[in-house]
Amino acid sequence: MKIISSLLAMILPERGMRRNAGYFLRFMLALAVVVAIFSVLFHFIMEYEGRDYSWVTGLYWTLTVMSTLGFGDITFRSDLGMLFSIVVLLTGIVSLLIVLPTTFLQFVYNPWLESQKKKEVQHSLPSGVKNHIVIVGVSPITRNLAQLLTRYGYYSVLLCSNTQQALELMDQGLHVIVGDYDDSDMYRRLRADEARMVVALDTDVRNTNVAFSLREFAGDVPMVARAERDESIEILKLAGCTWVFQFRKALGHSLTRRVVTGRLSVSQLVTFGPLVIAETAVKQTALGGLTIKECDLRGRMGINVVGLWDHGEFRHPTPDTVLEEHMVMVMAGTREQIELFSMAMARELPADEQPGPVLVLGGGRVGTAAALALKDRGLDVVVVDKTNVAPYLPGVRVQVGDAADPFTLEKAGIKTAPSIIITTHDDDINTYLTIYCRRLRPDVQIISRTNLDRNVRVLQAAGANLVLSLASLVSTRIINLLNPGRVFMINEGLNIFRASAGAELEGKTLVTCGIRRNTRCNVVAVKTAEGEMLVNPDPVREFREGDELFLIGDSEAEVAYYERYWPDRGQELAEEESGPLTAPFAVREKQ
Numbered sequence: 001m002k003i004i005s006s007l008l009a010m011i012l013p014e015r016g017m018r019r020n021a022g023y024f025l026r027f028m029l030a031l032a033v034v035v036a037i038f039s040v041l042f043h044f045i046m047e048y049e050g051r052d053y054s055w056v057t058g059l060y061w062t063l064t065v066m067s068t069l070g071f072g073d074i075t076f077r078s079d080l081g082m083l084f085s086i087v088v089l090l091t092g093i094v095s096l097l098i099v100l101p102t103t104f105l106q107f108v109y110n111p112w113l114e115s116q117k118k119k120e121v122q123h124s125l126p127s128g129v130k131n132h133i134v135i136v137g138v139s140p141i142t143r144n145l146a147q148l149l150t151r152y153g154y155y156s157v158l159l160c161s162n163t164q165q166a167l168e169l170m171d172q173g174l175h176v177i178v179g180d181y182d183d184s185d186m187y188r189r190l191r192a193d194e195a196r197m198v199v200a201l202d203t204d205v206r207n208t209n210v211a212f213s214l215r216e217f218a219g220d221v222p223m224v225a226r227a228e229r230d231e232s233i234e235i236l237k238l239a240g241c242t243w244v245f246q247f248r249k250a251l252g253h254s255l256t257r258r259v260v261t262g263r264l265s266v267s268q269l270v271t272f273g274p275l276v277i278a279e280t281a282v283k284q285t286a287l288g289g290l291t292i293k294e295c296d297l298r299g300r301m302g303i304n305v306v307g308l309w310d311h312g313e314f315r316h317p318t319p320d321t322v323l324e325e326h327m328v329m330v331m332a333g334t335r336e337q338i339e340l341f342s343m344a345m346a347r348e349l350p351a352d353e354q355p356g357p358v359l360v361l362g363g364g365r366v367g368t369a370a371a372l373a374l375k376d377r378g379l380d381v382v383v384v385d386k387t388n389v390a391p392y393l394p395g396v397r398v399q400v401g402d403a404a405d406p407f408t409l410e411k412a413g414i415k416t417a418p419s420i421i422i423t424t425h426d427d428d429i430n431t432y433l434t435i436y437c438r439r440l441r442p443d444v445q446i447i448s449r450t451n452l453d454r455n456v457r458v459l460q461a462a463g464a465n466l467v468l469s470l471a472s473l474v475s476t477r478i479i480n481l482l483n484p485g486r487v488f489m490i491n492e493g494l495n496i497f498r499a500s501a502g503a504e505l506e507g508k509t510l511v512t513c514g515i516r517r518n519t520r521c522n523v524v525a526v527k528t529a530e531g532e533m534l535v536n537p538d539p540v541r542e543f544r545e546g547d548e549l550f551l552i553g554d555s556e557a558e559v560a561y562y563e564r565y566w567p568d569r570g571q572e573l574a575e576e577e578s579g580p581l582t583a584p585f586a587v588r589e590k591q
Contacts, residue, residue: 021107021108023103023107024104024107024108027099027103031095031100034095035059038062038066038091039055039058039059039061039062040058041084042058042061043055045078045080045081045084046076048078048080049077049078049081053074057074062088065085065089065092066088066089066092067092067096068089068092068093070089121163121166121167121170121177122176122177122178123177123178124177124189124190125190125191127191129191129194130194130195131195131196132154132155132156132191132194132195132196133149133154133156133157133195133196133198133199133478133482134156134157134159134187134192134195134198134199135156135158135159135199135201136181136199136201136202136210137159137200137201137202137206138160138165138169139201140451140471141451141474141475142199142201143174144453144474145199145201145471145474146158147174149475149479151555152487154196154482155175156174157177157190158174158175159176159179159181159186160177161178161179161180162178166178177189177190181202181209181213182209182210182213184213184216184217185217187213187217187218193218193220193221195218195221196222196482197223197224197478197482198214198222198223198224199224199225199478200223200224200225200226200241201474203228204227204228204229204232204236207225207226207236207239208232208235208239211223211225211236211239211240211241212239212240214240215239215240219240222242222243222481223240223241223242224241224242224244224245224478224481225244225245226244226245226474227246228246228248228365232244233246243481245477246365247473247474247477248364248366248369249365249366249369250369250473250477251369251470251473252365252366252370252371252373252423253370253373254468254473255366255370255421255447255468256370256373256374256377256421257269258445258466259374259379259418259419259421260281260283260419260445266279266280266338266341266342267279267280268338269488270488272496272550273527273533274334274533274535275332275333275524275525275533275535276332276333277306277330277331277332277524278333278338279309279329279330279331280328280329280331280345281327281328281445282326282327282328282329283326285329285345286345287323287345288324288325289322289323290322291320291321291322291323292305292318292319292321292323293319293320297331298536301333301337301341302333302334302535302536303331303333303337303338303341304332304333304522304524305317306330306331306552307329307330307494307522307552308321308323308327308328308329308330309327309328309465309466310324310326310327311326311460311465314494314554316520326465328466332525332535332536333535334535337535355417355418356380356415356416356417357397357412357416358374358379358380358381358382358417358418358419358421359381359384359409359413359414359419360374360383360384360421361384361385361403361421361422361433362384362385362403362422362423362424363384363387363389363392363398364423364424364425366423366425366470367383367385367421367424368383368389368392368393370421371383371393372393375396381397382396382397382398382412382413383399384398384399384403384412385399385400386402387400388400399411399412403433404432404433404436409437409440414437414440414441417441417444418444418445419444419445420437420441420444420445420447421447421448422434422447422448422449424449425451427451427455427458427459430448430449430450430459431458431459434446434448434459434463434464435462435463437463438462438463445465445466446464446466447464447465447467447468448464448467449467449468449469451470452471455469476495494553494554495553495554495555496524496550496552497550497551497553498549498550498551499548499562499566500547500548500549500566501526501543501545501546501547501548502565502566502567503545504564505547506544506545507542507543508542508543509539509540509541509542509543510523510537510539510540511539513543515551515561518560518564519553519557519564520553520554520556520560521552521553521557521558521560522552522553523537523550524551525537525550526543526547526548526549527550528546528547529544529545529546529547
């Protein structure tokens with residue numbers, strides 16, 4: 001027994017595994033006793049029938065019968081012997097074929113497998129790791145954030161409490177540490193005091209607990225938390241959070257920026273010092289049917305049309321591109337130039353073409369935020385929801401009913417609505433409603449939210465003109481905090497980002513460098529080494545050492561630029577990130 005105990009301690013180092021192995025050994029001992037009893041009874045019944053066999057033969061017969069092999073070489077002749085055989089057979093079926101495998105799996109194999117899994121995952125970060133980002137909470141949003149941080153050269157680690165989930169995340173190429181979020185010692189093992197930032201994207205209650213646990217060990221590390229309810233903002237700040245964001249409310253505001261109304265509305269998306277990126281619907285201007293060259297916005301106002309939204313797809317315009325009524329122009333210029341455009345290009349619709357209310361399908365947090373933002377802009381808005389959310393929307397008309405019911409949509413005003421914003425939290429429902437609304441109103445503008453980036457193209461194919469992802473909004477906000485103004489999301493997959501000109505561009509001009517041809521990026525501004533911001537720079541100006549470019553492009557174009565023109569990006573970013581984080585944002589988002 002001492003030898004067996006020593007062997008178990010070596011093979012099964014964890015106390016729980018040794019306890020489970022003990023249960024299994026007890027069952028095996030009981031099974032051995034049953035086999036011994038049957039072997040003895042075998043001899044007595046054989047003597048009753050006048051036959052004699054060895055003890056080994058009795059054990060052999062018992063095991064063959066219990067295991068249902070039944071070779072048939074030794075059988076009883078009497079009724080008593082046959083009844084005994086039936087009892088042994090049934091006992092063997094239950095104990096050997098049912099109980100034994102189940103017991104082995106439960107008390108031996110599964111605990112051993114879990115132990116092996118635990119050895120594969122990490123429970124602490126190695127010494128020397130610093131300037132990393134700790135992400136608390138496992139969801140599609142946090143996975144998207146971790147992947148985006150990796151793409152921008154940051155080292156991030158996810159805190160996960162489930163071993164199996166951790167293994168799945170590791171298979172996706174993510175760095176994972178297994179532990180409890182409310183254990184202050186866990187943050188010591190995560191080296192949180194050396195971290196660049198801690199991000200908590202779980203529930204309000206859990207994020208509060210994370211903040212308290214973190215502050216017990218690391219009092220100065222910046223922490224970002226998500227808040228779902230308004231009253232949670234102050235609580236999370238008291239708990240120790242540096243920044244608290246209501247991302248769903250921010251998503252609702254972002255969705256309303258794209259709404260087309262009866263009068264010219266130029267939405268200023270983002271500002272970088274004097275540089276302003278704005279967009280407006282061609283339908284609201286007097287430019288419909290003209291080409292970019294015929295408009296001559298750059299010559300008349302200094303504005304550069306850097307992109308066009310065409311049925312949800314971003315296009316890089318050429319001088320011969322025709323501006324069609326359904327398109328949305330993305331423009332770059334100074335604040336004064338954008339204001340001049342607003343005054344010069346306004347086109348009021350005739351009285352018989354004045355639109356009806358903007359429809360918001362879904363009265364959740366995103367839908368509520370969108371409706372109130374539209375109301376603040378002085379627009380007529382109707383919220384469609386199955387429940388009466390009117391108490392949360394003062395001054396906003398609420399149509400109670402199913403958004404998939406044409407009678408409900410007709411009462412809400414879908415026939416005259418200029419735009420429909422779909423805001424439910426279920427991507428499948430959003431896809432369904434997009435297809436349904438597009439069938440009812442082929443000419444209406446449809447703006448939809450999505451939770452997962454992979455569903456953006458699905459919604460665009462379903463008929464959405466514009467799609468915004470909650471996961472991308474969260475990730476971009478965190479990136480802006482880590483390196484203010486480095487990147488800003490305009491729409492799904494389309495960003496404005498800052499990048500060094502690099503040695504590859506030194507001495508070349510916009511005309512000769514081939515940035516647009518090689519990467520599909522547009523340069524909208526250049527910040528010189530002296531700090532001067534050149535908005536829509538002269539195409540024949542040569543790039544110089546120390547120039548910083550402001551470019552617009554999708555994620556693939558951004559990666560292409562880094563690979564071709566800025567191969568030393570990682571080293572330069574590391575030098576920039578050595579300093580402390582500051583607030584507020586260097587980039588200001590327009591609501």
